[in-house]
Amino acid sequence: MQDVIDLNIADFSVKIHAESPVELESGYLPFVNKTDERMTDVDIYCYTGIPENPLADYQLVFEAENSEQKFYSIYMKNKALGFIMYDQQNKNEIQQIAYLNEDLSIWKVYNPIDTENIPLPLKYPMGPIMMHYLAQKCGAVMMHASCTFDGQTGRMFTGFSGNGKSTMSKIWADAGNLIVNDDRIIIRKTREGYFAYNTPMFYQDIPKKAPLHAIYLISHFPENRLKKLTGAIAVSRVMAFCIQNNFEKNLINNHLEFFSAMCTKIPVFDLGFVPDATVIDCIHTHGI
Numbered sequence: 001m002q003d004v005i006d007l008n009i010a011d012f013s014v015k016i017h018a019e020s021p022v023e024l025e026s027g028y029l030p031f032v033n034k035t036d037e038r039m040t041d042v043d044i045y046c047y048t049g050i051p052e053n054p055l056a057d058y059q060l061v062f063e064a065e066n067s068e069q070k071f072y073s074i075y076m077k078n079k080a081l082g083f084i085m086y087d088q089q090n091k092n093e094i095q096q097i098a099y100l101n102e103d104l105s106i107w108k109v110y111n112p113i114d115t116e117n118i119p120l121p122l123k124y125p126m127g128p129i130m131m132h133y134l135a136q137k138c139g140a141v142m143m144h145a146s147c148t149f150d151g152q153t154g155r156m157f158t159g160f161s162g163n164g165k166s167t168m169s170k171i172w173a174d175a176g177n178l179i180v181n182d183d184r185i186i187i188r189k190t191r192e193g194y195f196a197y198n199t200p201m202f203y204q205d206i207p208k209k210a211p212l213h214a215i216y217l218i219s220h221f222p223e224n225r226l227k228k229l230t231g232a233i234a235v236s237r238v239m240a241f242c243i244q245n246n247f248e249k250n251l252i253n254n255h256l257e258f259f260s261a262m263c264t265k266i267p268v269f270d271l272g273f274v275p276d277a278t279v280i281d282c283i284h285t286h287g288i
Contacts, residue, residue: 006033006040008207009131010186010197012138013038016121018046023118028127028200031207042134044107046121051110054097055082061247064125071125074245078102085126096126104137124202131186131199132243136251140188141258142243147180147196148172149210153288156185156196157271158241159218167275168218175280180208184243187212187262194266214267214288217241221272224282234268235259 003018008031016022024032058075065071070092075082079102087095097110107130111119122130128142135142145158146165150172157168169182181198188195194212198205217229217237229237239259246252269287273279 006035006038007031007200008033008038009134009199010140010188011209012041012134014042014044014130014134015040016044016046018119018121020048021118022046022121024122025120025124025127025200025202026204027202028122030204031200041138042105042107042130044109044121044130046119047108047110048119049110049113050094050097054110055084058082062245064245072129074247076248083126083129085123085129088124095123096121098126098129100133104133122200127200128184128243132245135186136254138188139254139258140186141255142184142186142199144183144241144243145185145196146182147185147198147210147212149178149180150176151178153214154180154196154210154212155283155288156187156212156215157218158215158238160241163219164273164275165218168273168279171275171277171279175277178208178210180210181205189258189262194262212266214269215263216269216271216283216287218271218273220275222274223272224274224279225272226282226286227270229268229270230263234263237270238263238268 003021005016007014055075058077061076062074070086072086073084081100083098084094085096087093099108109121132142143158145156146169147154147156157165166182169179173179180196184199186197186199195209196212198208215238239255242255244255267288
């Protein structure tokens with residue numbers, strides 16, 4: 001292996017080992033760690049050339065697709081996983097084959113031979129999938145959510161696509177808040193409490209983190225209204241917006257345990273909001 005790239009994602013170390021030069025998409029570049037002294041959480045080994053019959057003895061357990069395009073397929077052999085990543089520009093064309101060992105610590109990623117282009121080992125959808133299993137391996141979770149920080153209070157906003165995560169981020173940014181990320185975050189539990197971290201996106205942004213003090217399940221509404229949720233309702237509502245593949249019981253249980261513990265420490269609110277600055281006053285008055 002000639003090249004080693006160390007990424008710092010949510011304060012985890014991901015090392016990419018390549019037998020020949022590889023490139024990272026621009027959104028990953030700010031997450032490259034300049035030193036090589038940290039203990040590695042996940043190793044990714046990159047190879048050129050797709051194996052013949054790569055998943056012949058694996059069983060298909062999950063497919064991510066819509067009516068127009070396949071994104072990826074997951075296969076299982078005992079507890080090890082195999083993946084087919086599909087090229088999002090060429091319908092159903094295989095982009096990569098990847099293997100993940102039983103303890104989720106070692107990836108082997110095979111890229112097609114391409115004499116014109118240098119391989120992108122974390123090209124979508126490989127990057128987000130790797131981060132999902134990185135979170136799983138390290139006892140964290142990844143969320144479809146935005147997160148803001150005003151210097152004292154960290155707030156996570158989550159909901160269905162189109163319900164206003166980006167809108168909420170802009171409202172709080174216009175009020176002078178730090179935007180940790182407006183789409184995909186990793187949540188970790190530390191000795192100091194729960195923290196939200198941004199993840200590499202298609203655009204460049206420096207690594208960020210913020211303490212997490214409140215969770216808001218958002219939707220557009222004619223007026224600002226806030227209702228606190230507790231118990232199983234809070235857990236199930238928040239867990240609905242984590243990034244997960246529902247095929248392996250142990251992984252689902254890990255998520256359930258994480259959210260059950262988090263929702264006893266972090267208050268959860270159902271928030272219907274008007275898309276303007278009045279929602280900030282509502283939260284300051286009735287939320288956290």
